[in-house]
Amino acid sequence: MSNKEIDSIKHHILLCEGKSCTKHGSDSLLHILKEKLLRGKKEKTVLITKVYCTGNCKRSPIMILYPEGTWYGKLTPKVLKKIIKKHIKKGKPFQSHIFGTVDSQ
Numbered sequence: 001m002s003n004k005e006i007d008s009i010k011h012h013i014l015l016c017e018g019k020s021c022t023k024h025g026s027d028s029l030l031h032i033l034k035e036k037l038l039r040g041k042k043e044k045t046v047l048i049t050k051v052y053c054t055g056n057c058k059r060s061p062i063m064i065l066y067p068e069g070t071w072y073g074k075l076t077p078k079v080l081k082k083i084i085k086k087h088i089k090k091g092k093p094f095q096s097h098i099f100g101t102v103d104s105q
């Protein structure tokens, strides 16, 4: 990844692909993220990174969204589509599935 490509990134998504999250559908979430945010885009503004167990399996599947450091849990395809529409595209966090935020101070 070049410096120019890194500079164009506006959101970094960490999607858990650990055992519990995979069991609860993280593969289909990854597919949705790629379809909605990456497919056909010339300039990539989103970086998706798979991680393996964040230690929050009871809330699986998990996604962490930066730069805000927002932790989303118990995701479904329907909820993820709302997060993409509201949070990623409009900057308004989707409160009902947030269980934590990294304190950046």
Ligand code: FES
Binding pocket: 016, 017, 018, 019, 020, 021, 022, 052, 053, 054, 055, 056, 057, 058, 060, 061, 062
């Ligand atoms: S497998 Fe995803 S939080 Fe544990």
